[in-house]
Each structure stands twice: as structure tokens, then as C-alpha cells.
Amino acid sequence: MTLKGACSLILLYRSINGSRRNLGYLSCGTGNPIDDCWRCDPNWERNRKRLASCAIGFGKHAIGGKDGKIYVVTDPSDNPVNPKPGTLRHGVIQQEPLWIIFKHDMVIKLHKDLLVNSYKTIDGRGATIHIAGGGPCIRVQKKTNIIIHGIHIHDCKRGGGGYVSDSPNHRSWSARSDGDGITIFGGSHVWVDHCSLSNCFDGLIDVVHGSTAITISNNYMTHHNKVMLLGHSDSYKADKNMQVTIAFNHFGVGLGGRMPRCRFGYFHVVNNDYTNWQHYAIGGSSSPTIFSQGNRFRAPNDEDHKEVTKHFKSSKSEWRKWNWRSEGDLMLNGAFFTASGAGATARYDKASSMAARPPMLVVSMTAGAGALRCNKGNLCH
Numbered sequence: 001m002t003l004k005g006a007c008s009l010i011l012l013y014r015s016i017n018g019s020r021r022n023l024g025y026l027s028c029g030t031g032n033p034i035d036d037c038w039r040c041d042p043n044w045e046r047n048r049k050r051l052a053s054c055a056i057g058f059g060k061h062a063i064g065g066k067d068g069k070i071y072v073v074t075d076p077s078d079n080p081v082n083p084k085p086g087t088l089r090h091g092v093i094q095q096e097p098l099w100i101i102f103k104h105d106m107v108i109k110l111h112k113d114l115l116v117n118s119y120k121t122i123d124g125r126g127a128t129i130h131i132a133g134g135g136p137c138i139r140v141q142k143k144t145n146i147i148i149h150g151i152h153i154h155d156c157k158r159g160g161g162g163y164v165s166d167s168p169n170h171r172s173w174s175a176r177s178d179g180d181g182i183t184i185f186g187g188s189h190v191w192v193d194h195c196s197l198s199n200c201f202d203g204l205i206d207v208v209h210g211s212t213a214i215t216i217s218n219n220y221m222t223h224h225n226k227v228m229l230l231g232h233s234d235s236y237k238a239d240k241n242m243q244v245t246i247a248f249n250h251f252g253v254g255l256g257g258r259m260p261r262c263r264f265g266y267f268h269v270v271n272n273d274y275t276n277w278q279h280y281a282i283g284g285s286s287s288p289t290i291f292s293q294g295n296r297f298r299a300p301n302d303e304d305h306k307e308v309t310k311h312f313k314s315s316k317s318e319w320r321k322w323n324w325r326s327e328g329d330l331m332l333n334g335a336f337f338t339a340s341g342a343g344a345t346a347r348y349d350k351a352s353s354m355a356a357r358p359p360m361l362v363v364s365m366t367a368g369a370g371a372l373r374c375n376k377g378n379l380c381h
Contacts, residue, residue: 057245059215068097109133124150220370231263
């Protein structure tokens with residue numbers, strides 16, 4: 001996909017979300033604790049690393065490349081085996097901490113999964129950055145302390161297996177990619193913030209294989225069926241300690257379900273805006289603990305799909321024991337949440353990661369969801 005084509009797609013999404021953007025144009029004092037932490041600073045470019053102190057939820061300790069140098073991406077090309085200096089892949093595989101930024105607008109078509117090493121920040125502010133074009137996308141595999149911020153990620157496809165550089169002096173065999181926008185596989189302390197995601201082959205964001213301490217916040221997700229998977233499979237019990245925060249996201253037009261779909265672990269779904277869904281919003285299997293708090297759920301007009309929740313691979317006698325709670329959620333257009341479980345305090349303590357704001361503030365708090373437009377000397381909007 002050309003830069004012109006990618007930008008046209010994003011302009012379409014922005015037109016859909018335009019009135020919401022106007023609500024959050026000044027961006028300060030909305031009650032969104034992440035944005036209120038850094039977006040009021042017109043000198044954000046000089047103070048980029050302040051962002052690393054603004055995370056909330058289970059992934060709040062993700063520092064990314066805060067303690068490293070600035071690495072500037074100047075070249076949008078991609079060579080999975082011998083990445084060139086100045087490319088994104090060359091930056092993310094380095095061993096030392098790096099804060100990665102971009103010199104100018106670019107569309108990056110990856111030929112294999114982008115394997116991100118520990119202690120990296122991918123910061124798209126100041127440019128319009130698309131990881132797109134019909135190739136694989138981003139993979140965090142058994143790494144820690146990673147921040148992904150301000151990137152447009154769309155049209156990710158499955159890629160074939162092959163050797164891929166995962167550090168400056170090592171190449172590993174990578175199996176065929178799943179076609180996710182972002183895969184977090186066995187990762188910890190990962191924060192995905194202010195990204196715009198749509199139209200990938202599999203999931204937009206998948207968190208699997210024992211990953212934990214994850215925050216997914218302020219993202220704008222559209223035009224996709226199976227949005228977000230948290231937990232690898234119903235037989236992979238290592239996900240029982242997974243903790244993920246889903247906060248301040250806008251789940252927009254053209255989404256089917258899995259916002260998220262959870263297995264085994266502990267999940268705090270807080271202050272998100274669900275414009276509508278085609279099938280369901282929040283689902284799960286294998287007895288996950290789900291704490292839905294302060295969200296705004298607008299059900300579709302379809303009378304058969306008003307329910308927020310969906311229970312998979314279990315009878316009612318089984319899922320009624322699962323701990324699923326709705327607290328302070330705003331239900332619109334007939335939306336309803338089927339709660340279950342005894343509500344044991346200890347279980348919900350492990351699924352609580354931050355203080356929820358009132359649901360009537362959700363529209364303003366999520367008005368700037370997705371990749372922002374950031375110009376030097378001005379507030380991002």
C-alpha cells in the first residue's frame with residue numbers, strides 16, 4: 001500500500017471519529033490519567049520520555065527505552081535477515097535500551113514478523129507511521145519492558161516461515177506468522193497505547209502463552225471481526241496468572257467480537273467506549289475473572305445481539321461459577337451484561353488495576369483514542 005492510500009484510509013476513520021476528536025481537542029483535564037500526564041505539554045518532542053512515567057494498570061511498570069538513547073528511523077525498507085541501520089527492524093533488535101522515533105511519514109511493509117527486543121519504545125509521535133501493506137506485523141516474544149505508541153497498524157497478513165534477526169548477532173527460525181496486528185507471546189511489562197488498528201488477518205492484538213503485566217490503552221479499533229484474544233487456548237493453563245488492563249480504548253465501527261475474549265487469567269476492562277458490536281463485546285472460556293467497570297456499551301440495533309457478554313465452551317451450570325462482574329457500566333440501546341460467580345473479593349482484587357472514572361466521562365476520555373497528530377511546539381490532538 002502506498003503512503004497516499006494508507007493516509008486516505010486513516011482520513012476516512014478520522015472523518016467517522018471527527019466529532020469525538022473535537023471533544024478532546026484540547027486534551028487536558030479530560031480525566032484520562034494517561035493523557036493528562038503528558039498531552040498538556042506543547043514541548044512533548046523535547047520531553048518524549050515523560051511518556052514512560054504515564055502508564056496505568058497492570059502494565060504500568062513498562063519503561064520501554066526510557067534509559068536508552070534516541071534511535072531515529074530514516075528508512076522504511078525491511079530486510080528480516082540483514083536489517084540496514086536506520087530501519088525500524090535494525091532498531092528493535094538491538095540489545096541495549098532504545099527510544100525509537102521516526103524522521104518523517106512512512107509506510108513500512110514488513111516481510112517477516114518484527115521481533116521486538118526488550119527495553120524498547122516505538123514512538124510514532126511527530127510523523128504518520130503505518131505498519132501495513134499486506135505483510136506480517138509486530139511480535140513481542142518472551143521479551144519485557146516494551147512500549148508501542150502512536151502507530152497505525154492495519155492490513156497485516158500471514159507470512160511464511162524463515163530466518164529472522166532477533167538481535168544484532170543472532171538469527172532464529174520464525175514459523176509462519178498468525179497475521180495479528182500485535183502478538184504478545186510470553187511477554188511481560190508491555191504497554192500498547194494510542195495506536196490505530198484495523199483489518200488484519202487474525203487478531204488486532206493477541207496476548208498469549210503466559211504473558212502478563214500488560215496494558216492496552218487509548219487505542220482506536222475498527223473494521224475487524226475477532227479483535228482481541230487474551231489467553232492462548234483452553235488447554236494452556238499457564239495463562240492462569242495473566243493480568244491485563246484494557247482501558248480508555250474506543251471500539252469503533254465494523255467490529256465483530258472479542259473486545260476482549262479471555263481465558264483463565266485476570267482482566268480489568270475499564271472506561272472503554274463500545275460504539276457497537278456485531279456479535280458480542282466481552283467473552284471468555286476456562287473460567288477467567290473479568291471485572292468490567294465504568295465502560296460505555298452501546299448495543300447494535302439487532303435484537304439478537306444486545307448482550308455484552310458471551311460464554312464459550314461451557315454449560316450454564318459451569319459458567320455461572322465464573323467471576324464476571326459489571327460495576328458502574330453505562331448500558332445504552334438495550335445493552336445488558338450477564339454477571340456470574342460468587343464475587344469473591346480476593347478474585348476481583350487480582351482483576352483490579354486502577355480507579356475507574358464515571359462512565360459519563362468516557363466519550364471525552366476516549367475522544368483522542370488512536371494515533372494522534374503531533375506537531376512540534378503544539379499539543380498532540
